[in-house]
Amino acid sequence: MxxxxxxxxxxxxxxxxxxxxxxxxxxxxxxxxxxxxxxxxxxxxxxxxxxxxxxxxxxxxxxxxxxxxxxxxxxxxxxxxxxxxxxxxxxxxxxxxxxxxxxxxxxxxxxxxxxxxxxxxxxxxxxQPGPEAPAAAPAPVAPLTVVRGAVGSEKMPFFQDQKVIDALARGGVRVEVEPAGSRQIATSVDLAKFDFAFPSSEQAAERIQRQRNVTAKYTPFSSPMAVATFAPITDLLTRAGAVRPGPVPTLDLRRYLELVRNGTRWDELPDNTAYPVRKNILISTTDPRSSNSAAMYLAAASYAANNNTIVQGQPAEQAVLPAVSRLFVGQGYTENTTEGPFNNYLATGMGPTPMAWIYEAQYVEALMRGQIKPGMTLVYPSPTVLSRHTLVPFGETGDRLGRLLSTDPELQRLAAEHGFRTNDGAQFAKVAAERNAPVAADLLDVVATPTYDTLEHLLEGVTKTYN
Structure with a gap:
């Protein structure tokens, strides 16, 4: 028993x-x-x-x-x-x-x-068969299609987000990405091993299209360029006539270029007790030879240096090169991706990085992560340029990903949560309102970038000044 x-x-x-x-x-x-x-x-x-x-x-x-x-x-x-x-x-x-x-x-x-x-x-x-018979085994799930690509580093948090990974899996794909500067992707990265390239601008994408003889492209989201800075710096530049205060402060690029051209140091600004540092007033950027964000900085600055006109033709290019070159060569060492200067801004504060040229999306995402500390603020350059993140597919799998990112409502919503502006402006506005983000609801002072060839000429001219 x-x-x-x-x-x-x-x-x-x-x-x-x-x-x-x-x-x-x-x-x-x-x-x-x-x-x-x-x-x-x-x-x-x-x-x-x-x-x-x-x-x-x-x-x-x-x-x-x-x-x-x-x-x-x-x-x-x-x-x-x-x-x-x-x-x-x-x-x-x-x-x-x-x-x-x-x-x-x-x-x-x-x-x-x-x-x-x-x-x-x-x-x-x-x-005897009956209703209690075990249910049939579920149908086998089709394996996910692996899609590999090179992407601008500012999009890495988006592709590493588990919610994005899950949404892509529901679309039948698993994305594997490697980060690089957008101009690196267009100039020096071996793209033969990838199914797509996803730089941060139309100019870099156009160069890739020419090299690979590809006509297809997708622009699922975009981000205006902005300056991450601090309230004391904004106050100093306001008194110097370079910042216009308001609900969303703006940096007058023409006045800023005057300060740079004159070699003005921070400690030379009147009544400066907040940041009396003996170094020139300069925005920290990436390396224009490898990074798209620096190329966008060059595009906006060249417009201001050219009497608020888009640079076109060799005479205009030669006329603005001395002014825009100073923006870069005076910085010393610069990094290849915007993660570098922005992480320095977040980690080390006003001392080494009083101003950093970034994508608006980076600031919004950092705000959502709780990384923005009291006193940090966002300023929009006037004029600014819009960086259109453009995916170039190299085959059917890359094309499939481009369509998903551009049309899937869940992926578009998640892109807005990561600070990107999508085709539906209401999505970004909702995220900004929920996070109380100090962003511009409407982008008014946005100018077009120079043509691909003109921007390449300007970048080549700046590159020569490094030597």
Whole structure:
């Protein structure tokens, strides 16, 4: 008897584990264990135990699958008045209970009857199909298509977001990305191993298209260029006539270029007690030879240096080069991606990085992460330029990703949560309002960048001044 009890306990434990595994998406383990316990009570005291675990499992499955078939209740009528056994498993079980609840003269034959009826019940339960039959196994899930690409570093947090990964998986793809400066992607990165390139501007994308002889492109989101700075710096530049205060302060690039051209130092500004540092007034940028954000800085500055006119033609290019070159060569060492100057801004504060040229999206995302400290602020250059993040596909898989990023509502919403402006302006406005982000609702002073060839000429001219 002890051996049988041990075997029964072991069988019920294994059966319970199996039920938990089968129904874990519908019921908690505690609920399933409770249902097993309740079913087990219905067979308490029965001397024939061989088939009890099987019968318990059938009762529990009916309960968990919410079969319309009524749950078996203990018999309450005398044996000689009870209905005859039915051909169904539930009828057989009811008859079994009737036999054991009877106190009449048929008691000597009860044990034998129970054995017979138990066997019949098990056979019928196995042979007769019913609503409690196990559900068919789910259809196999198609494997995800792996899509590899080189992307501007400012988009890495977006592609590393688990919600973005899940949304892409629902679209059937798994994206593997490597970060690089956008101009690096267009000039020095080996793109042969990738399915797409995703720089941060149309100019870099156009260069890639020319090199790879590709006409397709997608622009799922964009971001205006901005300056991450600090309230004391904004106050100083306001008094110097370079910043126009307002709900969203703006940096007058023409006045700023005058300060740079004159070699003005911070400690030379009047009434400067907040930042009396003996170094020139300069915005920290990336390396224009490798980074798109620096190229966008050059595009906006060249417009201001050219009397608020888009640079066009060699004479205009040569006229603005001396002014715009000073913006870069005076900085010393610069990094290849915007992560560098912006991370310095976040980590080290006003001392080494009083102003950093960044994508607006970087500031909004840092705000959402709680990385923006009191005193940090965002200023928009006037004029500014819009960086249009442009994906260039190299085949069907890259094209599939471009379509997903551009049209999938969930991915567009997640892009807005990462600070990017999507085709639906309401999405970005909602995120900005929820985070109380100090961003411009409407971009008014935005100018077009020079043509691809003109911008390349300007970048080549700046590059020569480094040597």
């Amino acid at each position: 002890v051996v049988d009890t041990v075997r029964e306990e072991q069988a019920i434990r294994q059966m319970t584990e199996r039920l938990v595994e089968n129904y874990t998406e519908t019921y908690s383990p505690e609920h399933i264990e409770s249902t097993v316990g309740a079913a087990r009570q219905k067979f308490a005291g029965h001397p024939v135990r061989q088939f009890v675990p099987i019968l318990i499992e059938r009762v529990v499955r009916r309960e968990l699958e919410k079969s319309p078939e009524a749950e078996v209740q203990p018999a309450t009528v005398p044996m000689d008045k009870a209905p005859k056994p039915s051909a169904s498993p539930s009828g057989t079980l009811s008859r079994l209970r009737d036999l054991w609840s009877s106190k009449r003269r048929f008691a000597p034959y009860a044990v034998g009857a129970v054995v017979i009826l138990t066997v019949i019940a098990v056979v019928l339960a196995v042979r």
